Amino acid sequence: MPIRKSYFFLVCCLSILVLLPLFIGEYGLMILILICINVLLASSLRISMNAGQFNFGIPAFMAIGAYGSALMTMKLGFPPILAFFAAGMLSAIVSLIVGYPSLRIKHVYFLMLTLGFVEIVKALAIRWDSLTGGPTGLPGIPPFSIAGFKLVTKISQYYFTLFSSLVILLVLYRLEKSRFGLIIKSIEQAEDLGETVGINTYTYKMLAFAISSFFCGLTGSLYAHNMAFIEPTLFGFLLAIFVVVYCFVGGLDNFAGPIAGAVLLSILTEPLRGFQAYERIFFAIILVLVVIFLPGGIISLPAKLSPSIGRLRCIKKR
Amino acid sequence: MAFLLEACSVSRYFGGLVALEDLSFGVNAGEIIGLIGPNGAGKSTLFNVITGFYPPIKGRIIYKGEDIAGLKPHQVARRGIVRTFQLTVLFPKFSVMENVLLGSHMKSQIWRALFSRSGIPESEVKRANDILEFTGLAHLKDHMASDLPHGHQRMLAVAVALGAEPELLLLDEPVTGMNSDEIKAMTNLIRTLQKTKGITVLIVEHHVKTIMDLCQRIIVINFGRKICEGSPDEVRRDEGVIEAYLGREVA
Amino acid sequence: MTFNLFIQSVLIGMNLAAIYALMALGLTLMFGILGIVNLTHGAIFMLGAYGLYYIYGVLGLNFFLAMMLTVVVLGIFGLFMERILYRPVDGHFAPVIAITLAVMILFETGGNLIFGYEPKGVMAPVTGVSTILGVSLSNYRLVTILIGAILVIALYYLIHRTKVGIAMRAVEEDKVAATLQGINVNRINAIVFCLGTGLAAAAGAVTAPIYSILPTMGNLPLSKAFMVIILGGMGSIPGAIVGAIVIGLADSLLAVTVGIELAYVFAWVLVILVLIFRPRGLLGAY
Numbered sequence: 001m002p003i004r005k006s007y008f009f010l011v012c013c014l015s016i017l018v019l020l021p022l023f024i025g026e027y028g029l030m031i032l033i034l035i036c037i038n039v040l041l042a043s044s045l046r047i048s049m050n051a052g053q054f055n056f057g058i059p060a061f062m063a064i065g066a067y068g069s070a071l072m073t074m075k076l077g078f079p080p081i082l083a084f085f086a087a088g089m090l091s092a093i094v095s096l097i098v099g100y101p102s103l104r105i106k107h108v109y110f111l112m113l114t115l116g117f118v119e120i121v122k123a124l125a126i127r128w129d130s131l132t133g134g135p136t137g138l139p140g141i142p143p144f145s146i147a148g149f150k151l152v153t154k155i156s157q158y159y160f161t162l163f164s165s166l167v168i169l170l171v172l173y174r175l176e177k178s179r180f181g182l183i184i185k186s187i188e189q190a191e192d193l194g195e196t197v198g199i200n201t202y203t204y205k206m207l208a209f210a211i212s213s214f215f216c217g218l219t220g221s222l223y224a225h226n227m228a229f230i231e232p233t234l235f236g237f238l239l240a241i242f243v244v245v246y247c248f249v250g251g252l253d254n255f256a257g258p259i260a261g262a263v264l265l266s267i268l269t270e271p272l273r274g275f276q277a278y279e280r281i282f283f284a285i286i287l288v289l290v291v292i293f294l295p296g297g298i299i300s301l302p303a304k305l306s307p308s309i310g311r312l313r314c315i316k317k318r
Numbered sequence: 319m320a321f322l323l324e325a326c327s328v329s330r331y332f333g334g335l336v337a338l339e340d341l342s343f344g345v346n347a348g349e350i351i352g353l354i355g356p357n358g359a360g361k362s363t364l365f366n367v368i369t370g371f372y373p374p375i376k377g378r379i380i381y382k383g384e385d386i387a388g389l390k391p392h393q394v395a396r397r398g399i400v401r402t403f404q405l406t407v408l409f410p411k412f413s414v415m416e417n418v419l420l421g422s423h424m425k426s427q428i429w430r431a432l433f434s435r436s437g438i439p440e441s442e443v444k445r446a447n448d449i450l451e452f453t454g455l456a457h458l459k460d461h462m463a464s465d466l467p468h469g470h471q472r473m474l475a476v477a478v479a480l481g482a483e484p485e486l487l488l489l490d491e492p493v494t495g496m497n498s499d500e501i502k503a504m505t506n507l508i509r510t511l512q513k514t515k516g517i518t519v520l521i522v523e524h525h526v527k528t529i530m531d532l533c534q535r536i537i538v539i540n541f542g543r544k545i546c547e548g549s550p551d552e553v554r555r556d557e558g559v560i561e562a563y564l565g566r567e568v569a
Numbered sequence: 570m571t572f573n574l575f576i577q578s579v580l581i582g583m584n585l586a587a588i589y590a591l592m593a594l595g596l597t598l599m600f601g602i603l604g605i606v607n608l609t610h611g612a613i614f615m616l617g618a619y620g621l622y623y624i625y626g627v628l629g630l631n632f633f634l635a636m637m638l639t640v641v642v643l644g645i646f647g648l649f650m651e652r653i654l655y656r657p658v659d660g661h662f663a664p665v666i667a668i669t670l671a672v673m674i675l676f677e678t679g680g681n682l683i684f685g686y687e688p689k690g691v692m693a694p695v696t697g698v699s700t701i702l703g704v705s706l707s708n709y710r711l712v713t714i715l716i717g718a719i720l721v722i723a724l725y726y727l728i729h730r731t732k733v734g735i736a737m738r739a740v741e742e743d744k745v746a747a748t749l750q751g752i753n754v755n756r757i758n759a760i761v762f763c764l765g766t767g768l769a770a771a772a773g774a775v776t777a778p779i780y781s782i783l784p785t786m787g788n789l790p791l792s793k794a795f796m797v798i799i800l801g802g803m804g805s806i807p808g809a810i811v812g813a814i815v816i817g818l819a820d821s822l823l824a825v826t827v828g829i830e831l832a833y834v835f836a837w838v839l840v841i842l843v844l845i846f847r848p849r850g851l852l853g854a855y
Contacts, residue, residue, distance in 0.1 A: 054666060101844040108606055108803065109844070111666070112795035116837045119792055123830035179438060182412075186420050189409045196369065196403075197421040197482040198395035237788065241670055248667050253411075280678045284671040291667045292657050 017162060021155050029154040035266045036165040037223050041239075042246040042258035043172050044215040049252055050181070051208040052188030053107060056240045057098070057114030060121040061091040061213040063235035065220025067125060067132055070141045070230060080144045084221045091217025092210045099209045103202060118240055125232040137231025144225050157226045164222060168215060169259070175211070176255055184208050238280075245283050249290045251297020260299050320383070322347040322518055323368070323399070323486055328377035328387075330360075330367055330542075337363040338374070338542040345486070350512055350519045352533035352550075356562060360542040361522045362404055365488050369401045370394040381486070398485035402475045402492065404522075410464035414455055414474055417463050418446040421481020446481065453477040453507060469500035476507065487511070489521040493528055501528060508532060530554070538562070576704040578821045584710045584779075585793075586817025587717025591772035592794035593801070593809040594724060595765030601804030602741045602761045603660060608669040609650070610769045610794065611787030612676035613643060617773025618782045619680070622689050626777075632694035636774045640767045647766025651759040660758075680784030688781035713775050720771060721810060724764075728806070737761060741804070793820070793836075800840050802850030811851055815839075 021029060041058055048055035069087035072078040078086065102113045125132045132138060144151045144160055151157050175181055186194045187201050187208075194201050224230050242265075250261020265283070272279040290297060296304075321344035330338040338360045345351050353361055367374050373388040380386070386394055400421075409417050422442045450456040453473050458466065463474060472492060479487060489508070493501045505528055511517045523529050529536060529550070536553045538546040546556045553559055592610060599607045620639035624630050630638070654672060658664035693709035700706075728734035739747040740757045748754055772790065780786065793816060801812025816836055823832035843851065 054663075098841075101841050101848075105844065105848045106803070108600065109799050111606060112792075112799055113837075113841070113844075116792055116796060116840075120834050120837050123833050127828070127830040182416065182420065182438075186409050186412070189411055190407050192371070192391070192403070193407045193409065193478070194420065195391035196395055196401055197478065198392050198400075199420070200390075200392045241674065244667070244670065277678045277681050280674050284674040284678070287671040288668055291664045291671075295664070 014166075021158060026154045029158045031266075031270060033154075033158055033161045033226055035263055036161045037219055038243075038246060038262040038266050039259050040165055040168060040215065040219040040222070041243045042250065042262040043169060043255075044212045044219065045243050045247050046252070046255070046258045047172065047175070047184070047208050047212040047215075049247060050176070050188060051184045051205055052191075053103075053205065053209065054111040054244075055114055055209065055212060056111060056237075056244070057095075057117045057213075058216055058243050059235040059237075059239040060114070060118045061095060061216035062220035062223070062239075063121050063125060063230075063232075064091045064094055065217030066224040066230045066235070067138065067220075068217065069221035070138055070224045071131065073142050073225075074138075074140070080142060080225050081146070084144070084218060084225075087221040088214045088217040091220070092214040095210050095213030096206060099206050103205045103209065115237065115240070118235070118237055122232050122236055125235070132232075135232060137229055139229045141224050141228045141230065143228065161222055161226060164218075168218065172215070173255055180204075180207075242283065245287050249286055249297055251299035253296055254299045257297050257299040261297065264298060321345055321380070322382065323520070324380040325364075325368070326378045326380065328364070328367060328374045328379065330363055330372070330374050336542050338367065341377070341539065341542065341544055343537050343544060343547060345518060345520055347485075347518050348512065348516055349535065350508065350521065350533050352529040352536040353520060353522045353539065354524070354529055354536060354553075355539040355545075359540045361539065362490060363542075364539075365401055365490055365522065368394070369399060369488065395482055395484075398483075399488065400479045400482045400484035400486075401488035402479050402490050404490040404494070406468070406471045406475055408463040408471060408474055408478065410462070412463055413460050414450070414463055414466070414477075415446060415459040417474060418449050418477050418481045419443070421478045422446060422483075449477050449480050452510075453480070454503060469496045472496065473500070473504065473507075476504070480511075484517060486518045486520065489519060489523075491522055491524065493523065493525050501525065504528075505532060573704050574825065575822075576702060577706060578825050579818065580706045580710055580714075582818035582821030583714050583814070584817070585820055586814045587714050588772045588776055588790065589793050589797050589817050590717060590721060590810050590813035591768045591775075592790050593797040593813055594721070594806060595768040596794050597798045597801075597804055597806065597809045598737075598761055599765045600798070602737055603655065603758055605655065605660060605662060605665045606669075607765065608666065608791070609654070609672045609676065610765070611789075611791030612673045612680075613647075613766050613769040613787070614773035614776075614790050615680060615784060615787035616643060616676065617770035618777040618786060619684055619689075619773075620770065621774040621777040622691050622782050625694075626689070626691035636771065639774045640770045643770035644763045644767035647763040648759045650766065651762035655758060655762070656755070677784050677787070684784055686784070688783045690781055691778050693778035709778060713779070716771075716775055720768065724768070725806070727764075733757075733760060796836055796840050798850075800843055800850055802852045805850070805852045808850055808852035 020032065024032075041062065045055055045058050065087040068090045069080070069083040072083035072086055073080050098113070098117055102110045126135050129135070142150075143157065146160070151160055176184075183194070183199055183204055186199070187204060191201050246261040246265055247258045248261070249265060250259065251257030265286070269279045269282060272282060294300065294304075323345040325341055325343050328338055328341045329336075341360075341364065353364070355361055366372055367387070368379055370386070370389045370391040370393065378385045378387055381397060381399060384397070386397065386399075389397075409420060412420070419438060419442060422445055447456065447459075450459050453476060455470065455474060455477060458470065463471065466474060472494070476489065476492060492508075493504050496504065508519055508521070509532065512519060521529070521532065533550060535548065536546075536550055537544060538553055538556070538559045540562045545562060546553055546559045548556070592614060596607060596610055599605055617639055620643065621632075621635055624638055625632050625635035628635075650672075654668050655665060658668065695708045695712050697708050698705040699708055699711065728737060736747070736752045736757050737760070739750065739752055740754055744754055747757075773787070776790075797812040797816050798809055799812075800815060801808025801810070819836055819839065820832050823835050827835070
């Protein structure tokens with residue numbers, strides 16, 4: 001009864017998450033919000049990775065969402081919830097522009113171009129200081145407000161972020177299990193075969209990239225309105241690496257993999273906060289160990305440790 | 319009667335290498351046509367050109383009256399031409415069932431694919447099951463494609479192609495590496511496809527007996543040029559063909 | 570823009586081109602022959618610079634000797650890298666990316682811890698200016714261009730005139746066929762790693778006297794090298810050289826006119842535009 005077990009597990013986790021604010025203070029809640037952000041980023045990356053794309057551009061689209069949403073509320077007077085969705089759309093549209101030339105060629109190029117794009121966005125954020133506040137960042141971003149009630153307290157922000165994250169994850173999960181998800185995963189395995197049976201792989205690659213960027217944009221907006229302050233160095237190459245590491249360490253074969261990786265690594269590196277160097281070394285070592293000794297990622301551990309689960313998984317359709 | 323598929327003076331070069339030179343032939347609807355020739359003769363190149371993996375440098379490819387040269391592979395597939403590959407190409411991480419389901423996705427629009435969150439519709443599952451029954455793979459449908467033995471994998475490749483509802487099926491060495499039972503199964507399958515579903519088949523094969531048994535007509539190419547075309551008997555006796563390819567294994 | 574400034578910018582541009590070319594050549598070789606993208610290249614660049622700093626700047630050895638020593642040591646290290654990064658995962662693309670990523674982080678962070686965060690500097694071995702066409706140009710930059718050209722010619726000679734070079738090209742074409750011809754592919758892979766690493770180290774060592782030496786200094790040359798090989802075409806050596814010259818000159822001239830950040834944006838946009846019309850890059854084969 002593995003299916004019943006995982007539902008039970010989910011319900012337990014959910015209950016814990018909902019009741020947590022009773023036990024931890026403001027600082028803890030902020031950490032939880034950041035963990036949610038990391039989970040969303042990792043899951044957004046997963047869509048691209050499913051299609052075989054090494055999308056190092058995640059931080060760029062998060063930045064577009066964050067700055068876009070912040071500026072829409074601060075300079076254009078949008079209500080934050082509207083800016084939230086608009087930011088997602090903005091990221092998606094930009095990704096289509098970036099993806100148009102980059103997805104027609106070998107995936108190696110895509111990797112490098114997205115890396116370059118991150119630097120571009122950062123450079124623009126620094127240079128265009130009249131709009132973005134430049135290298136010193138953009139303070140004073142207004143919080144979300146629901147029905148006129150402003151989410152200023154960490155608890156309200158936490159519940160809103162948690163709720164949004166769950167909804168987004170649900171959408172991502174349904175996408176993955178749908179016909180669309182099947183087609184996307186086929187591209188990674190045998191793109192030529194897909195073309196042979198009539199699948200326009202280019203269009204699906206663009207869609208995967210756009211959807212991934214859409215959710216990155218939403219995540220950026222979540223970050224901006226909860227933290228009230230953003231600055232360019234947040235959205236750099238290092239973030240791209242972290243998100244990739246979450247996915248690899250968690251495991252790319254399972255929807256829950258990037259989630260597990262993000263949660264685990266965020267928690268483990270919490271004591272190292274402030275010791276940037278050690279945090280990074282820790283990441284690097286874990287990454288190497290997982291890649292060499294546990295290629296399926298952490299999420300494959302239960303299957304490896306318990307032969308019965310492993311056998312069931314082998315035959316069950318994924 | 320007009321040809322279903324007609325190649326008109328097709329040429330394809332790779333730098334200085336001549337892969338196809340002024341190649342012309344026609345395929346009638348409902349036929350099983352064999353395409354043979356020594357290794358490197360250009361057979362796979364011809365398949366790649368027909369199915370749009372790269373365009374011909376010269377010449378036209380007319381399918382049902384339309385010149386399809388230069389179309390992308392998925393566009394060619396949507397018009398009804400589906401191919402298999404010389405090396406077994408499947409979706410290794412998917413189950414047998416999922417592999418066949420991929421083929422039927424051609425019929426869906428992208429937006430329906432995106433928003434169809436209720437999984438795969440019943441009709442498609444039924445069609446996939448039918449194909450699996452037809453190809454004798456139904457008992458393996460939940461197994462991972464990469465776990466299958468070689469012969470079953472090649473049969474699965476044909477099943478995947480069938481999922482796309484082809485009118486013209488291009489089979490690239492379908493019985494490579496199969497034992498005699500599997501070859502018999504594949505041969506029967508191809509014949510049944512022709513008889514019951516009216517699918518036209520163009521088959522590249524080195525296994526002489528299969529070609530001779532199955533095909534109404536055979537086209538022989540060497541060095542990218544057509545050197546003979548005719549019934550199995552005519553080809554068997556042609557001097558040029560014997561010299562180029564068949565050698566002693568004739569009677 | 571005055572004529573003076575223009576010529577000086579062109580010189581700096583060729584200087585950058587030499588550095589980018591050395592980086593890009595290593596990367597393009599590794600992609601063409603090994604099929605991987607080596608993300609540690611930037612870190613090697615950085616180590617090359619620090620190597621020169623310690624051997625020439627601190628120990629006081631002759632500049633060219635110090636440079637050769639740095640390149641050789643890091644080249645040998647490249648042989649080990651093939652063992653640790655490439656072979657354990659059979660050279661598969663995704664794991665190699667992950668591992669090179671990890672190693673890159675380790676090197677950079679290790680560099681921060683070992684070398685410290687403050688920038689270091691060394692004096693150029695050749696100082697002063699020469700006057701060409703009435704414009705004063707830094708002597709050392711001219712030397713850099715010369716060194717770059719020499720190394721590129723040496724590489725060309727290696728690849729087209731030696732047995733090892735032929736073996737490398739054979740492996741690039743078809744690994745299995747090369748094995749059947751008796752070529753020890755593992756050895757060739759190791760040599761390619763060694764070569765690529767050595768080139769990156771040379772780029773770093775030669776740059777050391779020009780810019781300040783920091784543990785993070787490798788990131789920018791790495792991204793530039795990526796732009797270069799995309800522009801010139803993956804796996805193509807002439808492409809890498811052409812791309813390096815284009816990007817080097819563009820960087821220099823744009824930096825003077827619109828500023829460094831926008832120069833970066835323009836370079837990237839230029840690459841994208843080229844890709845739209847020539848998906849394989851200017852001279853690419855893939």
